[in-house]
Amino acid sequence: LYAFVAGQNLDEFRSNVDSAINRAIMPSKLVATPDSQSVTLSWLKSISPDVIAYKIYRSKISGDGYTLIGQTETNTYIDTSVQKGSLSYYVVSGVTIDGRESKYSNEVASAPGVPPKSPSNLIIKLDQSGKPLLQWSKADDNEVVGYKIFRNSTGSAPWTAIATVDKTTQSFIDVNTYDGNTYYYTIASINVYNWVSEFSNIVSIKLKPPFIESASSLKDVKTVPQPCSSKVKFINLTGMATIKVYTIDGKLVKTIHHTNNTGEEEWNLLNDSGVPLTSGIYIYHISAFKPEETDKFVTSGKIVIVR
Structure with missing residues (x-):
């Protein structure tokens, strides 16, 4: 040693x-x-x-x-x-x-013991806001204290636990989703000793792509102010869109999911890791689906950051 x-x-x-x-x-x-x-x-x-x-x-x-x-x-x-x-x-x-x-x-x-029984009859639909709503039948087991909700994008292992609810709850709304994506879900029971049951049946849902009104709307997108130092605002956006920001040599530094159904999105000039971007010229690329869901509207432009 x-x-x-x-x-x-x-x-x-x-x-x-x-x-x-x-x-x-x-x-x-x-x-x-x-x-x-x-x-x-x-x-x-x-x-x-x-x-x-x-x-x-x-x-x-x-x-x-x-x-x-x-x-x-x-x-x-x-x-x-x-x-x-x-x-x-x-x-x-x-x-x-x-x-x-x-x-x-x-x-x-x-603690040694037997895993709890699984919940059953898991179903999925959209709630009034367009988010996935899960509902299930509770497990027939008096030792169950709650349920874990799992999600992924493939429908097979591995699964990611996204929430835990108590034993009296038999529904869950997943608000952390984005339009245009497909999500798979399953749930499991947990008991007081933190034993996890086998998974329930698997359900999935495909969320509709963002809707925009006209092909000309993205052509009017602007960023203000220019140049910018601490934040920038995208204006004349569609209600929903995806904004990606790249360095001048093509490295993706920020992805913004614009989902507030307004024409504006403010960005604090931090990258996806939360680090402030340095001074320079950056390229933004904006895309949004057409109502037919088969094509996209796109536009791009420059952002000048001066620290």
Whole structure:
């Protein structure tokens, strides 16, 4: 084990040495995976070659009251003595060849049991504002405490969890969608031990492309002021459109979804990462679908930023 430590005085130096050694022998990234009868723990081994074993602790309360339940030379441990349906908290420590024990790893909570039953009869339609509205039948399971809503653009794994609602809720409106896109959804039940059920049936919906009134409307788009320093406003837009801003050499730096059904969109001159753009000339490209949904109106122009 090699480490570089320093301090203002001898006590601080010794403290820094102890801290460096502890970090080297402490296990990390503890994960708990329950099944119907037990909880399997796994973690990343300590980086120090002096560590020869790991101690596993369990408690009924978070952050305190840990009791030693086992020791292993590997980086996995199966707790078969844990009470079924009872939430337990776990930590792990590293033990060196000379008996030194590290501080505890991160804490995880888990409980053995059976996953909750799934919700059923998931359906989808548009609400009054044109956003996807999900509705379902609740799971026939008294231990269910809520439902997770998942979404993606393919209809197959992986799925992204976009919301969690309580057990009394049987509908959800997805307001974070954009016209012209297709979205797939599924939901799952969760219980008090954070077990997640199997997914429900999958539903999908294709949102209509943005509607604009005439082909000439995008031709009148302007940006004010020009040049600009802190913000710029696009005027004479259609009700809905997509604005993309590029550097002079063609690198996309900002995508703006104009969905407010007005003719204006203000931009604070930050890129997609939230970083202010530097002075220079940028190219904007604006597109919007025709009512027939088969073609687009497009226009482009320049934005001059002077900081």
